[in-house]
Amino acid sequence: MAIEQVTPVETPARSKRRKVPWSFIIAGVVIAGAIVYLVLANTGSSAEYYMTVNQLRACSSCAARTVRVSGIVVANSIVHDNATQTIHFQISDTNSTKMTVVYSGVVPDIFKAGVQVVVEGTLGSNGVFQAQNLLTKCPSKFQAATPPPSGQ
Amino acid sequence: MHYSDLGMIAQLLALVFAVYAIIASVFGARLRRPALQASGRLSVLAVAAFLILTSASLFASFVTHDFGLQYVAQHSNLAMPWYYTVAAFYGGQEGSLLYWTMMLAIFSAIAVLSYRRAPEGLMPYVVAVLMTIDGFFLIVLNFVSTPFVRVRVAPMDGAGLNPILQDPGMLVHPPMLLMGYMSFSVPFAFAVAAMITGKLDNGWLRAIRRWTLAAWSIQTTGLLLGAWWSYHVLGWGGYWGWDPVENAALLPWITATAFLHSTMVQERRGTLKVWNLALIIATFALSIFGTFEVRSGIINSVHSFAYSSIGPYFLGFLGVIVLGSIGLFFYRLPRLRPEHEWDSFVSREGGFLVNNWLLTGIAFATFWGTIFPILSATFRGQTMTVGTSFYNLTDGALFLVLIAVMGIGPLLAWRRASWQSIWRNFRWPALLAALCAIILPIFGEANIVANIGFAVCAFAAATIFYELWRGMRVRHGHGESYPTALLMLVRRHRQRYGGYLVHLGLVILAVGVIGSHFFQxxxxxxxxxxxxxxxxxxxxxxxxxxxxxxxxxxxxxxxxxxxxxxxxxxxxxxxxxxxxxxxxxxxxxxxxxxxxxxxxxxxxxxxxxxxxxxxxxxxxxLVSFVWLGGILMLLGGILCWWPVARPVARLSETGAATNRRIPAATRAPGNVKVAAKAPRAEVTS
Missing domain, CATH: 2.40.128 (Lipocalin)
Structure with a gap:
């Protein structure tokens, strides 16, 4: 039934298909080109390395460029400097190289030793990471933070 | 015996009936046995009933604080008020899955009950596809991630729901968002059924027209509630952060919006058939991709949901959907010939086409940015991320062009718009936009990009109001007062004016976004x-x-x-x-x-x-404009799909009566009858 509906159209349609007006083709190419250009150009300008502390240490080309680094805040490493609204702390991967981070600005609610953070900024030549942004990773975790006190 | 035992049994029975529904429907269709098809349809109702029972038993476990049930103990405690205890139902992965599965079954049941007039032979396959999707979820729910795991000794109290979730937003946002994505399963099922049966004329599209509009409205609500929740709870001063999880929710909405527009071209001109199928497949695949992305932890997000083992299952399912659909699609490609040729680019269909290219571009850019960490890790050996500036620049630019096209498109005639009509339709809006561009800097608004944005918004809003005013003036000329004229216009052509309301809402939302982005x-x-x-x-x-x-x-x-x-x-x-x-x-x-x-x-x-x-x-x-615009978009969407009320049927001669029978925009924008009443010369072309 469906074949019967479509078949009469098929032959003329095939010849007409070649006659998609040029205006459509040109407009399509222009828009598609603009989209691809926008995507590629903006990717180039806004892409940042996302790495762990160890990877950053091992990276020779990363100095002075903006990178995002994830790590765990090291216990007892947080130092607040209230006068300058700055905090110093260290982050590390699991039990490995530590990296000192300096950050000024408002610290998220749940920032404390032991939480996973992502810092965005640059690694200075003195090995201290200057963070422009500090993100903590737990706030919207959709699961209980503490395991339930089960009786097993 | 606990409530949870009942739940376990019920969800297993739901799976059994889902499998039966698939078999009965497919064989019923192949062997042309209506009775078998009917039993397939009936077992969809059984699946829905058993899943409601499953949910009810989880619900009862929460209400009775049955902490012997691990899921209840992990997501609620005695101190929580009853409404968050109830909402904790979908506070974790297993409950969200159950909610998805149940809502899909309920929507499938609604589809089965309400599509008695669906094109001949389509329904058995619609049922089979829907039950295959639900069957997949039921398998995960029964055997991989079940909310009904018990511990031997129940703790005295539960761990409670995460504080950030104990907020009114929790009561409305997750159910809405999940329901929105799940509801696109039905249009997807119709598309696949059309491909399987080869009934690829406009019948399947017309059958789901209202459904897609409703699904779109639900999705829009979910996204808005998410933005609002994020704004008033998280304390970072914004409502949208281009986080991978947010992008995952936005992507299907964009392709769904494109689909709503391009189906109008197919219904009217018989073209874009291939494109429409591709869009509906993409919409559904993207909503599954979102679930996969969120749950697998493959992409690093600030929202760390609980990572879990269900990721690979969803990836596999995604692969089946995409490959299966593409296979069917190419199998049917020879039948997907356009019925009419394209005439002029400067026409309504040209406008729709540009709209679709832009929306697809936005979806592509967003998808690209979201999976860029994976792409860069795969191809460059180094994980890289793109920041919000990528999305703001790329998607922002594309949205701006989209809003301009949104002003122009609806006022162009089908097939070929005359330059005369273009001049007549757009001179005043263009003048207003130019005035806006000149005046705003005088009042101290210095940002050039924002100024262009505001001018484009002014243009698009002006075209809508100008069109509305001309429609009212014509009716006023026939003796109606202006308010009556407005009311009658909207009543007669609800989908047309509902669409304008959505457009106006988007313009206002865009003004809010521009204001809060550039001047925060x-x-x-x-x-x-x-x-x-x-x-x-x-x-x-x-x-x-x-x-x-x-x-x-x-x-x-x-x-x-x-x-x-x-x-x-x-x-x-x-x-x-x-x-x-x-x-x-x-x-x-x-x-x-x-x-x-x-x-x-x-x-x-x-x-x-x-x-x-x-x-x-x-x-x-201007953040208030975001909410105002969003609410208007939602109202417009509802105006488009809401069933025609009886009083309207009484009032009008033919309009509302046909409204009831022919769902959809066959009559919507640009219908000859509609257009004949509007003072437009291009109607004759």
Whole structure:
């Protein structure tokens, strides 16, 4: 039934298909080109390395460029400097190289030793990471933070 | 015997009936046995009933605080008020899955019951596809991630729901968002059924027209509620952060929006058939991709949902959907010939085409940015991410062009628009946009990009109002008062004017986005008791701090006053709440006060006893426009799909009567009858 509906159209349609007006083709190419250009150009300008502390240490080309680094805040490493609204702390991967981070600005609610953070900024030549942004990773975790006190 | 045992049995039976529904429907269709098909349809109702029973038993476990059930113990406790205890149902992965599965079954049942007039032979396959999807979820629910795991000795109390989820947003946002994505399963099922049966004329599209509009409205609601929740709870001063999880929710909405537009071209001109199928497949695949992305932890997001083992299952299912659909699609490609040729690019269909290219471009860019960490890790050996600037620049530019096209498109005639009509339709809106571009800088608005954005928005809004006014004027010429004329216009052509309302909403939303993006100001304040500071003309004074405990939740409230030019405006109490069991995760109480169209957004970042408090203050201009625009979009969507009420049928001669029979936009924008009443010359072309 469906074949019967479509078949009469098929032959003329095939010849007409070649006659998609040029205006459509040109407009399509222009828009598609603009989209691809926008995507590629903006990717180039806004892409940042996302790495762990160890990877950053091992990276020779990363100095002075903006990178995002994830790590765990090291216990007892947080130092607040209230006068300058700055905090110093260290982050590390699991039990490995530590990296000192300096950050000024408002610290998220749940920032404390032991939480996973992502810092965005640059690694200075003195090995201290200057963070422009500090993100903590737990706030919207959709699961209980503490395991339930089960009786097993 | 616990309620959970009942739930376990019920969800297993649901799976059995789902499998039976698939077999009965497919064989019923192949062997042309209506009775078998009917039993397939009936077992869809059984699946829905058993899943409602499953949910009811989980619900009962929550209400009776059955902490022997691990899921209940992990997501609720005795101290939580009843409404969050109920909402904890979907607070974790297993419950969300159950909710998805149940809603899909209910929607399938609605589809089965309401599509008695669906094109001949399509329904058995629709049932089979829907039950295959639901069957997949049921397998995961029964055997991989079930909410009905018991522990031998029940704890005295549960762990409770994460503080950030104990918010009114939790009651509405997750169910809406999930329901929105799930509801696109039905159009997808119709598309696949059309491909399997080869009935690829417009019948299947017409059958789901209203459904897609409703699904779109639900999706829109879900996204808006998410933005609103994020804005008033998280304390970062924004409502949209281009986080991978947010992108996952936005992607299907964009392709669904494109689909709603391009189906109008197919219904009217018989072209874009291939494209429409591709879009509906993409919409459904993207909603599954979202679930996979969120649950597998493959992409690093600030929202870390619980990572789990179900990722690979979803990836496999995604592969089956995509490969299966593409296979069917190429198999049927020879039948997907356009019925008409394309005429002029400057035409309604040309407008729809540009709309679709842009929306697809936005979807592509967003998808690209979301999976860029995977792409870069695969091809360059180094994980890289793109920041919000990528999305703001790329998607922002494309949205701006989209809004301009949105102003132009609906006023172009089908096939070929005359330059005369273009001049007549667009001279006033263009003039207004130019005026807007000139006037705004005089009033001190200095940002060029924002100015272009506002001018484009002014143009698009003006075309809508100009069109509305001309329609009213014609009816007024026939003796109706202007308000009656407006009412009658909307009643007669609800989908047309519903569409305009959505467009107007998007324009207003865009104004809000432009305003809050380009003119947001942010300042950190550290104040001692009695001390004041001034931000953007608003003087904020620290008055004190108080703490109270209610239902074992500790609430800390600071007290500030806001004044302007010595005039007291408001008392605000930003603070935080500390929930038992979550002492290290206080939930912020953000204070948002709106002056005119500007939000003063105050977040308590820290405090040291009564001595001092640190605030993060945002001046967010025009954020109210985001909510207003969003609500208009939603109302427009509802206006489009809401069943025609009886009084309307009585009032009109033919319009509303046909409305009931022919779903959809066959009559919507640009119908000859509609157009004949509007003063437009291009109607004759």
């Amino acid at each position: 100001a942010e300042q950190d304040l550290s104040l001692r008791a009695g001390q004041s500071a001034t931000v953007a003309g608003y003087t904020i004074t620290y008055r004190g701090i108080s703490s109270s405990v209610q239902d074992s939740v500790q609430t800390i409230k600071t007290h500030f006053t806001i004044s302007q030019n010595g005039q007291h405006l408001n008392d605000i109490y930003p603070g935080e709440r500390i929930f038992p069991g979550f002492e290290d995760q206080p939930a912020s109480i953000v204070s948002i006060t709106t002056y005119g169209a500007t939000d003063l957004y105050v977040f308590l970042a820290g405090y040291e006893g009564t001595n001092s408090a640190t605030l993060k203050v945002f001046i967010n201009p």
